Amino acid sequence: MATALTRKDFTSDQEVRWCPGCGDYAILAAVQKVMPEFGIPPEKCVFISGIGCSSRFPYYMNTYGFHTIHGRAPAFASGLKIARPDLDVWVVTGDGDGLSIGGNHLIHVLRRNVDLNILLFNNRIYGLTKGQYSPTSERGKVTKSTPVGSIDFPFNPITVALGAHATFVARSVDVEQKHLGEMLKRAHAHRGTSFLEILQNCNIFNDGAFNDLTDKAIKADHQLVLEHGKPLVFGKNRDRGIRLNGLRPEVVALGNGVTEKDLLVHDETNLALAFLLGNFEPPMPTPIGVFYCESRPAYDAEAARQIENVTAKMGKGDLHKLLRGGDTWTVN
Amino acid sequence: MAVPPEAASQAAHSQGSGSAGDAHKPLTQREGVVIRFAGDSGDGMQLVGTQFTSESALAGNDIATVPDFPAEIRAPAGTLAGVSSFQVNISSSEIFTAGDEPNVLVAMNPAALKANIGDLSPNAVIIADRESFTDANLKRAGYDSNPLTDHSLDKFQVFEVDVTKLTTLALHGLGLTNRQVVRCRNMFVLGLISWLYQRPIEATVSWLESRFKKTPEVLEANVRALKAGYNYGETTELFASGYKVPPAKIAPGVYRNITGNSATALGFTVAAQKAGRPLFLGSYPITPASDILHELSGYKNYNVYTFQAEDEIAGVCSAIGAAFGGAIAITTTSGPGVNLKAEAIGLAIKVELPLVITDVQRAGPSTGMPTKPEQADLLMALFGRHGEAPLPVIAAATPADCFECAYEAVRLAVKYMTPVILLTDGSLANGAEPWLLPDPDKFEPIKVEFRTDPNGFMPYARDEETLARPWAVPGTPGLMHRVGGLTGEHLTGNVSYSPSNHEMMIRLRARKIAGIAREVKPLEIFGDEQGGDLVVLGWGSTFGPIREAVKQLRAKGQKVSHIHLRYLNPLPKDLGEKLRRFKKVMVAEMNLGQLLKLVRADYLIDAIGCNKIQGRPFKVSELVSRITRALED
Numbered sequence: 034m035a036t037a038l039t040r041k042d043f044t045s046d047q048e049v050r051w052c053p054g055c056g057d058y059a060i061l062a063a064v065q066k067v068m069p070e071f072g073i074p075p076e077k078c079v080f081i082s083g084i085g086c087s088s089r090f091p092y093y094m095n096t097y098g099f100h101t102i103h104g105r106a107p108a109f110a111s112g113l114k115i116a117r118p119d120l121d122v123w124v125v126t127g128d129g130d131g132l133s134i135g136g137n138h139l140i141h142v143l144r145r146n147v148d149l150n151i152l153l154f155n156n157r158i159y160g161l162t163k164g165q166y167s168p169t170s171e172r173g174k175v176t177k178s179t180p181v182g183s184i185d186f187p188f189n190p191i192t193v194a195l196g197a198h199a200t201f202v203a204r205s206v207d208v209e210q211k212h213l214g215e216m217l218k219r220a221h222a223h224r225g226t227s228f229l230e231i232l233q234n235c236n237i238f239n240d241g242a243f244n245d246l247t248d249k250a251i252k253a254d255h256q257l258v259l260e261h262g263k264p265l266v267f268g269k270n271r272d273r274g275i276r277l278n279g280l281r282p283e284v285v286a287l288g289n290g291v292t293e294k295d296l297l298v299h300d301e302t303n304l305a306l307a308f309l310l311g312n313f314e315p316p317m318p319t320p321i322g323v324f325y326c327e328s329r330p331a332y333d334a335e336a337a338r339q340i341e342n343v344t345a346k347m348g349k350g351d352l353h354k355l356l357r358g359g360d361t362w363t364v365n
Numbered sequence: 366m367a368v369p370p371e372a373a374s375q376a377a378h379s380q381g382s383g384s385a386g387d388a389h390k391p392l393t394q395r396e397g398v399v400i401r402f403a404g405d406s407g408d409g410m411q412l413v414g415t416q417f418t419s420e421s422a423l424a425g426n427d428i429a430t431v432p433d434f435p436a437e438i439r440a441p442a443g444t445l446a447g448v449s450s451f452q453v454n455i456s457s458s459e460i461f462t463a464g465d466e467p468n469v470l471v472a473m474n475p476a477a478l479k480a481n482i483g484d485l486s487p488n489a490v491i492i493a494d495r496e497s498f499t500d501a502n503l504k505r506a507g508y509d510s511n512p513l514t515d516h517s518l519d520k521f522q523v524f525e526v527d528v529t530k531l532t533t534l535a536l537h538g539l540g541l542t543n544r545q546v547v548r549c550r551n552m553f554v555l556g557l558i559s560w561l562y563q564r565p566i567e568a569t570v571s572w573l574e575s576r577f578k579k580t581p582e583v584l585e586a587n588v589r590a591l592k593a594g595y596n597y598g599e600t601t602e603l604f605a606s607g608y609k610v611p612p613a614k615i616a617p618g619v620y621r622n623i624t625g626n627s628a629t630a631l632g633f634t635v636a637a638q639k640a641g642r643p644l645f646l647g648s649y650p651i652t653p654a655s656d657i658l659h660e661l662s663g664y665k666n667y668n669v670y671t672f673q674a675e676d677e678i679a680g681v682c683s684a685i686g687a688a689f690g691g692a693i694a695i696t697t698t699s700g701p702g703v704n705l706k707a708e709a710i711g712l713a714i715k716v717e718l719p720l721v722i723t724d725v726q727r728a729g730p731s732t733g734m735p736t737k738p739e740q741a742d743l744l745m746a747l748f749g750r751h752g753e754a755p756l757p758v759i760a761a762a763t764p765a766d767c768f769e770c771a772y773e774a775v776r777l778a779v780k781y782m783t784p785v786i787l788l789t790d791g792s793l794a795n796g797a798e799p800w801l802l803p804d805p806d807k808f809e810p811i812k813v814e815f816r817t818d819p820n821g822f823m824p825y826a827r828d829e830e831t832l833a834r835p836w837a838v839p840g841t842p843g844l845m846h847r848v849g850g851l852t853g854e855h856l857t858g859n860v861s862y863s864p865s866n867h868e869m870m871i872r873l874r875a876r877k878i879a880g881i882a883r884e885v886k887p888l889e890i891f892g893d894e895q896g897g898d899l900v901v902l903g904w905g906s907t908f909g910p911i912r913e914a915v916k917q918l919r920a921k922g923q924k925v926s927h928i929h930l931r932y933l934n935p936l937p938k939d940l941g942e943k944l945r946r947f948k949k950v951m952v953a954e955m956n957l958g959q960l961l962k963l964v965r966a967d968y969l970i971d972a973i974g975c976n977k978i979q980g981r982p983f984k985v986s987e988l989v990s991r992i993t994r995a996l997e998d
Contacts, residue, residue: 045847047859076842081686084850092847092860097839099689100849101682102712108647108679112686112694113839115670116645120690120839138682141675336670343665350667352635352805360568361621361802362423 038069043078045095051086056207056233060154061093063213068094071121071221078121081110083130086161087154087233090125104135107142110149111332118333121221124151128169129159132188136168140197146225148331150217153190153230154207158239176238191311191324194228195304201227202307203323207234208247212258212321219323225331246319259310259322264296267318275318282309284317301326390599391606392563397426397456398610399464400558403481404473405442406435406449409551413471414451416555416572420564421455422622422799425612429454429909430797431463431982434736443505448480455562457611461909461916463796465984471554473497473528475506482518491521492557494528494550524603528553535593536586545583549590556594563607566595616801623800625764625793626653629697629723630660632771634667637693639772640779640811643668645692647683649676649702652735653791654725657697677705681722685709688718689848691815691838693775697723700742701732703749703786710784711750714874716848717825717834719778719785723771726790726905728980737980738791740905741956746786747934747963753871755878757781758933760788762908765800767793770931776811781877782833788933790955792982793906819843825858832877882935888943892919892926896946899923899996902972903953904930904960907983911953914988925992933960941968951975951995953988 043065051057068078078096082088084103091098097120101109106124114122131139131153142149158176159165165178169190173182194202201223205216213231220227232243245255253269265275266287274296276285285291299322300306307325344350400417402410411432418430430453440447454464466486472478474497485491498513512518513525529546532553536546552573559566570588577584598604623631637644648658650673662671670692674680681696688694696706703724713720726742728734746758757777761770767789774787816822816835824846825834837844846858854861855869890900892915903911908929915927928943930936944950944964950972952961958974965972975991977983 047847074842075845077840079689079839091849094847095845097689097845098847098849099686099716100847100851101685102708102850105678105682105709108674108682109686109689111674111679112645112647112672112683112688113690114686115672115683116643116687116692116694117690117839137675138679141679336672340665340668340670344668347666350634350638350664352638355634355664355667356631356802356805357619357621359621360419360423361619362425363619364425364615364617 038072038074040065040069042075043068043095045093047092049093050089052237054236055086056156056235057087057090057154059207059210060152060213060231060233061090063210063217064152065094067214067217067221070218073121077119078123079113080123080125081106081113082125083127083135084161085127085130085159086235087125087127088130104130104133105138106130107135107138107149107151111142111145111147114147114149114333115336118148118337122149124149126151126153128153128155128157128167128190132168132190132193140193143194143197143199143226143228145332146200146329148224148226148333150220150227151229153228154233155190155230156233156235156239157242158235160235160238164238189311190230192308195307195311195325199228199325200225200327200329201323202311202325203228204230204232204321206232206243206246206321209321216322223326224334225329245315246321255315255318257310257313257318257320259299259320259324261299261301261323264293264298266293266296282313282317390604392609393606395608395610396458397454397460398469398562398608399452399454399467399486400469400471401450401452401467401481401484402471402554403448403450403477404551405476406437406439406447407442408449408473409548410449410473411451413551413555414453416569417558417564418453418622418797419572420559420566420568421453421562421610422620423568424564424610425615426455426457426610427460427613427615428456428622428797428799429460429463431792432795441505443474443476443502445476445480445506448477450477450481455610457613459613461913462982462985465986471558473550473554475503475508475512478512479506479508485521487520489521491518491523492554493523493525495525496527496529526557526597526603531593531597532590535589539582539586539589541582541586545586549586552587552590553594553597556591556596557598560595560598561604561607563609566591615799618801620799620801622797623765623768624656624795624797625761625767625789626656626725626795627660628765628767628800629761629771629787629789630657630664632768633693633695633721633775634661634664634669635805635808636772636775636811637669638667639805639808640693640775640813642691642693642813643670645670645672645684645687645694646697647672647674647680647687647694648697649674649680651677651699651702653727653794654697654699654702654723656794657723657725677702678709681706681709681720684720685713685718688713688720689839691836693779694719695721695723695775697725699725699727699735700729700745703742703745707750710756711752711754712850713784714750714754714756715850717782717874719782719836721771721774721778721785721787723787723789725794726788728791728978734980736791738793738906738982739956739978739980740788740790740907740954741959741978742788743904743933743954743956743959744962746788753875755875755934756783757785757878757881757935758788759785759931760905760933761793762905762929762931764793764796764798768800768803772808776809777881779811779813780833781831781881782836783878788905790906815841816844817841823856823858824848825853825856827873832873832880879935882932882938885932885935885937887939888928888930888937890926890928890943891915893924897924897926898947899949899951899992900926900928900944900947901951901953901975901988901992902928902930902944902960902964904933905954907953907955910983910985910988913985914992917985917989918992923996925996930960936963936967941970944968944970944972949973949995951992953983953991955982
C-alpha cells in the first residue's frame with residue numbers, strides 16, 4: 034500500500050439507519066476501526082449478510098457487499114470464497130438469521146471450514162420484524178408472539194458452533210470495544226471459518242439483555258475473560274475463579290488456602306474445555322474471548338488444491354479431447 | 366418410429382439370404398428393431414443395453430435408447446418393483462425415438478416378463494431365461510401358472526434359453542463362486558443378442574478388458590460368457606437365422622453416443638472454457654439430475670468447481686455467490702429443488718447476476734415418480750417466483766441438444782446479466798443418441814467483459830442494446846458497491862423506496878428479458894411452410910415422437926406440420942403469425958396443457974391440447990391417432 038489505510042477508506046457514503054442507541058453502531062465502529070490494520074485494500078474485502086437488522090451492515094462498509102436472503106449468507110459466502118480465494122470474505126448475521134432460518138447453512142459452513150469470518154450479532158430477539166422471540170431468547174420470554182412466555186429451549190451459539198466442529202469459536206460484547214477489536218483481529222487471522230458471537234443490545238425490543246456484562250458497576254463480577262494459558266479468574270477484585278470438581282466446574286473464592294494454582298487454566302486447543310465453558314449460564318460468569326481454536330485445512334484451499342493437482346496430473350483441459358470422451362466412431 | 370413393428374418376429378420364420386459377417390447361418394435383412402432388456406435391478410440390464418447400443422453405433426446404425434429403472438436401488442429380487450429395463454431402437458434409417466413397442470424382449474425372470482409384456486408389439490420375440498421361471502419366482506411376480514407353459518404367450522415368439530445353466534457350463538473350471546457365475550449371465554445374454562443381430566463383440570471385449578484390468582479371473586469369466594452366448598446363437602437349433610440391420614445413411618463425421626445429462630455437463634464446461642472463466646456448480650443430489658454433478662466433478666482440469674451443498678437452497682446461493690465473484694455459475698436440480706431455489710432465483714433476477722438453473726423435470730407433484738419424465742414444470746419455470754420476476758427459459762429437444770442448450774443458457778446469462786432456466790427431463794437425461802461431434806473452435810464466442818474503469822461507474826447503468834448492467838467483480842479497485850434484495854435505485858442501485866423507481870426497475874428488467882427475442886432465429890416449420898391443415902407445436906423431449914408422427918402422417922399425404930420451441934421465454938417473435946398459417950394448432954406436451962395456456966393467452970389462438978401425464982414419453986402411435994382424430998373433427 035502506498036498510503037496507510039484509514040477508517041474512512043472502509044466507510045461508505047450511505048446513511049446508517051439503525052435505531053438510535055442500537056448496539057450495531059458500536060460493532061460497525063469496531064469493524065471499521067480494525068479493517069485498516071489488516072492492510073487489505075477495501076476492494077479485496079466483501080461483506081455478505083442475510084436478512085435482519087444486523088444484515089444491513091454491508092451497506093455501511095465501503096467494500097464490496099451483498100445483502101442476500103434470509104439465513105443463506107453462509108452459502109453465498111462459501112460460493113464466493115471457493116470461486117475467489119483471493120478475497121477477504123466476511124459474513125454478518127444475527128441470532129434469527131444465523132440460528133433459526135439459516136441454522137442449517139451455519140453448521141455446514143462451520144464443519145467445512147471455508148475461510149470466512151462470521152460475525153453473529155446476538156440480541157436474543159427479532160428486531161426487524163418488531164419483537165418476536167428468537168432461538169436464543171431465554172425460556173419464558175414474553176414477546177409479541179409469546180404473550181404468556183416462550184416455551185422453547187434456546188440455542189447457545191457457542192456450543193452450536195463447537196458441536197458443528199468449528200475451528201475458531203469466540204465471543205465478545207458490542208460495547209467492549211477493545212476486547213471486540215482484539216477478537217475481530219483473532220478471527221481475521223484464523224484460516225478457516227471463524228465464528229464470533231457478539232452480544233448486542235437491542236434497546237427497542239430487548240433492552241438490557243446483557244446489562245450484567247455491560248454495566249460498569251457489576252460487569253467484572255459477571256464476565257469471565259478467557260486468555261490462553263491463564264487461570265480462569267474473575268471478579269472486580271479478581272478474587273474468584275473456576276475450579277474443576279471432578280468433571281463439574283465450580284466458582285471458588287481465592288484465599289483461605291485456595292490459590293490460582295487450584296484453578297482451571299484456559300487452553301484454546303482443548304475442545305472439551307471449550308464445551309465446558311461454552312455451557313456456562315448464570316449464575317456462572319459469562320465467558321468472553323476465544324473458546325476454541327484449531328488448525329484444519331480450509332475448504333476453499335482444498336478445493337483449489339484438488340483442481341491444481343488434477344490439472345498437473347492430467348494436463349490442462351482440451352475441449353477437442355473432452356468432446357471425444359468415451360467411444361467414438363467415424364461415418365464416412 | 367421408422368421400424369415396422371413386426372420386424373424381428375416375422376423374420377424368425379423367413380428364410381434368410383444374407384451372408385455377411387462370420388455367421389454360418391443365413392441372415393435376414395431388417396430395417397430396424399426395438400429391443401428391450403429387462404431383469405432385476407441387480408441383473409446388469411442397463412449395462413447390457415448400453416453395450417449393445419455401442420456395438421450398434423459402431424455398426425453404423427442410427428440409434429435411440431431409453432432406460433427405465435425403479436427408484437428403489439435394490440427392490441426385493443424377483444418382484445415387479447425391482448424390474449429394471451433398457452430399450453434400444455436400432456435402425457438403418459433416421460429415427461427420432463427409442464421406439465413405441467419392443468419387437469424383442471429379453472426377460473431374465475418372470476417379473477421382467479410380467480412388467481413388460483403389455484408394451485410388446487404383436488408377434489414380438491420373447492427370449493426368457495427358462496430356469497428363472499421357478500415356482501418361487503412365479504409367485505413373487507404374481508403368476509398363478511407358468512406363462513412359458515400355459516399358452517398365454519402363444520401370440521408371441523417365445524425362445525426359452527437356459528441362461529444360468531449355459532453360463533455355468535461356460536465358466537466351468539474357472540473356480541468362481543456361484544454368485545460370481547450368476548453375475549456373468551448378462552454377458553451371455555449380450556453375446557446371444559449380439560449374434561442374433563450380427564453385432565461385432567470386439568468393442569465389448571475391449572471394454573471388459575479395461576473394466577476388469579485388475580481382476581483377470583473376472584475378466585476371463587465375462588469374456589467367456591459373452592463368447593458362449595454368441596456361439597450359442599450360431600450353433601443352437603433355436604434360431605433359424607440371424608438378422609442384419611444395415612448401416613443408416615448418416616451425415617459423415619465423428620460420432621459418440623451421448624445422454625442428455627452428459628451433454629448438459631459438457632455444454633456447461635465448454636461454455637465456461639469459451640468464456641475464459643471457471644465453472645462453478647452448486648448442487649444437491651436429486652434424481653434425475655445428479656449425473657450432471659457426477660460428471661462435472663470429473664472435469665477439474667477444465668477449471669470446474671463442484672460444490673455439493675447441504676441443500677438445494679445452498680446449492681443455488683453458493684452459485685450466486687460465485688457469480689458475484691465472476692465465475693460461470695450454475696445449479697442443477699429437478700422440480701422439487703426448483704421450488705426450494707425460487708427465492709434465491711428471485712434475488713439473482715433482482716441483483717442481475719448471471720446464473721443457469723437446470724431443471725431435469727420429473728413426474729410430480731411432490732416426490733411423484735422421481736425416475737420418470739414429465740413436462741409439468743413449465744409454468745413454474747416461467748412464473749414460479751414472488752413478485753414480477755421474468756427470466757429466459759429454454760428447453761432441450763433431444764439428448765444431444767442438451768449440449769447446445771446448456772451452452773446457449775450460459776451465453777444468454779452472461780450477455781444479459783440474468784439467471785436462465787434450462788429445462789430438460791428424465792427421458793432426455795438418461796436417454797441417449799448418437800452425437801455428431803461439433804468443433805469447439807467454431808462455437809459462438811461467450812464474451813465476458815468485467816467492468817474495470819471506475820470513471821463514471823454505476824452498478825446499474827445499462828448497455829443500450831441489451832439493457833444488461835455491468836459485471837463488476839470484487840477485487841476491482843474503485844468499483845466497490847453493494848447489491849442486495851431491497852429495491853435499488855436506477856443507476857446507483859442504492860436502496861430506494863421511490864414508487865416510480867420501483868415500477869421503472871421492474872419494467873426495465875422485463876424489457877431486458879423480452880428483448881432477447883430480437884436474437885431468436887425464425888422458427889422452422891417442418892412440413893408446409895405456407896400453412897396447412899394442422900400444426901403440432903411442441904417443446905422439450907416430445908420432439909422425437911412428434912417429428913416421427915408428423916413424418917408418418919405426411920407420408921400418407923396429410924397436411925400436417927411440426928413447430929418445436931427451444932425458447933419458452935421470450936417466445937419467438939414469429940410464433941403467433943406462423944401458427945395462424947394453419948387451420949388447426951395442436952399443442953402436444955407431457956402435462957395438462959401448460960404451453961397450451963400460454964399460446965391461448967398470448968396469441969388468442971384456439972389451440973387444442975394433446976396431453977399425457979404417465980411418466981412416459983408419447984408413443985408415436987398415440988400421437989398419430991390423436992392428430993388423425995383432430996383432423997377429422
